[in-house]
Amino acid sequence: MRIFRYREVSRIVLGVLMEDGAAYRLNAPDLMSLVSEASKAGVTNEAYIKSLVQDLSPIQAAPESLALLTPLDAPxxxxxxxxxxxxxxxxxxxxxxxxxxxxxxxxxxxxxxxxxxxxxxxxxxxxxxxxxxxxxxxxxxxxxxxxxxxxxxxxxxxxxxxxxxxxxxxxxxxxxxxxxxxxxxxxxxxxxxxxxxxxxxxxxxxxxxxxxxxxxxxxxxxxxxxxxxxxxxxxxxxxxxxxxxxxxxxxxxxxxxxxxxxxxxxxxxxxxxxxxxxxxxxxxxxxxxxxxxxxxx
Structure with a gap:
């Protein structure tokens, strides 16, 4: 399970690439926010993200074809x-x-x-x-x-x-x-x-x-x-x-x-x-x- 970010017009989108090759948009501002939410829910980061994408449709484009950014803004x-x-x-x-x-x-x-x-x-x-x-x-x-x-x-x-x-x-x-x-x-x-x-x-x-x-x-x-x-x-x-x-x-x-x-x-x-x-x-x-x-x- 791999997290990435990309630019879509004027906004930055967070995505996840699953082990089966499917990629999904995530409704979260950044990776560390997901980590915080998983901790609050008492589950692993992997389990939390799986729960987020279970009802989502995959992104049609391969992540490598997107306008990729750094996966996070490392302070x-x-x-x-x-x-x-x-x-x-x-x-x-x-x-x-x-x-x-x-x-x-x-x-x-x-x-x-x-x-x-x-x-x-x-x-x-x-x-x-x-x-x-x-x-x-x-x-x-x-x-x-x-x-x-x-x-x-x-x-x-x-x-x-x-x-x-x-x-x-x-x-x-x-x-x-x-x-x-x-x-x-x-x-x-x-x-x-x-x-x-x-x-x-x-x-x-x-x-x-x-x-x-x-x-x-x-x-x-x-x-x-x-x-x-x-x-x-x-x-x-x-x-x-x-x-x-x-x-x-x-x-x-x-x-x-x-x-x-x-x-x-x-x-x-x-x-x-x-x-x-x-x-x-x-x-x-x-x-x-x-x-x-x-x-x-």
Whole structure:
């Protein structure tokens, strides 16, 4: 069961894609309102939504053909770093290129009890499927990072899973780890969607295939795949640290780190098409452009 949103003329519509492939409009403002109503009714989110659609007629169009938006307006997007061995290797490589002793921090955080967590984005900086993600003008080594995203309520409960793109500047972070905010946060530097799959409908979040494909002028130039089973830390562990002495808001998204990093020689170019797919959750498609191109398009 997957939740999505789309624009219909001047209004935003909430929808659900059922396991049998039928999609329905939901009479609710957003996903977190549904979660709240299900809680009040004392039933699971899945059971509550099934009760809503039992007398409805399906949408005739396939969700992928609609004007899809982010599946929710995440007030904050946080991210975890160095949670996969591949990420550890990539961070060490870029730090070495920046002439730093990578072993002093990336190896330590991979093995440490406390995970790396950082603020990634806000609702205003986060884009959805089909939108453009931005490249920084002051970076020459930029990549997408394909990540499983956790949708949380204010208590830290995992409501569902989404597909995320954590755009990153490897040269800026590699030059100095204190530059991490600039390497991670800028306009349109985060994308999520197109769906949120409800937690209770995912049998095993540690067995999800993840793929990242990048096309340049119609030619596939990157094709990487991995599995969330390679994640070193438990999802509840990451959430537990995020909510320590911290306020969470309904609809907060936590990206859980990447196991897919393009080859070290690769950097994104304007016009590149990025496809990030998580099996059973959805495929997030975005095009990379420089920020100044948003103004001239």
């Amino acid at each position: 904050e997007v946080w991210a975890a770093g160095v949670t996969y061995q591949r990420s550890r290797e990539a961070r060490n490589y870029e730090a070495t290129a920046g002439k730093l002793d990578a072993s002093t921090f990336y190896d330590k955080v991979y093995d440490a009890q406390r995970p790396e967590l950082f603020m990634k984005s806000t609702a205003a900086r986060t884009v959805g499927p089909g939108d453009r993600v931005c490249l920084r003008s002051d970076s020459s080594w930029q990549v997408p990072e394909a990540e499983l995203g956790l949708v949380l309520d204010r208590s830290g409960a995992i409501v569902g899973y989404t597909t995320g793109n954590d755009m990153s500047c490897r040269d800026i972070e590699g030059e100095n780890p204190l530059y991490l905010p600039q390497a991670k946060i800028w306009r349109n530097s985060c994308a999520i969607g197109p769906f949120v799959r409800l937690t209770e409908t995912v049998a095993d979040p540690y067995n999800l295939a993840i793929s990242c494909r990048i096309y340049r002028d119609g030619v596939k130039v990157v094709d990487e795949s991995a599995n969330t089973g390679q994640l070193k830390r438990r999802l509840e562990e990451l959430v537990g640290y995020l909510k320590r002495d911290n306020a969470l808001y309904d609809g907060t998204v936590l990206l859980t780190g990447t196991c897919l990093v393009p080859p070290n020689h690769f950097t994104l170019a304007s016009g590149d098409r990025i496809e990030i797919e998580i099996a059973g959750i959805g495929t997030l498609v975005n095009t990379a452009v420089y920020t100044h191109e948003l103004e001239t398009a």
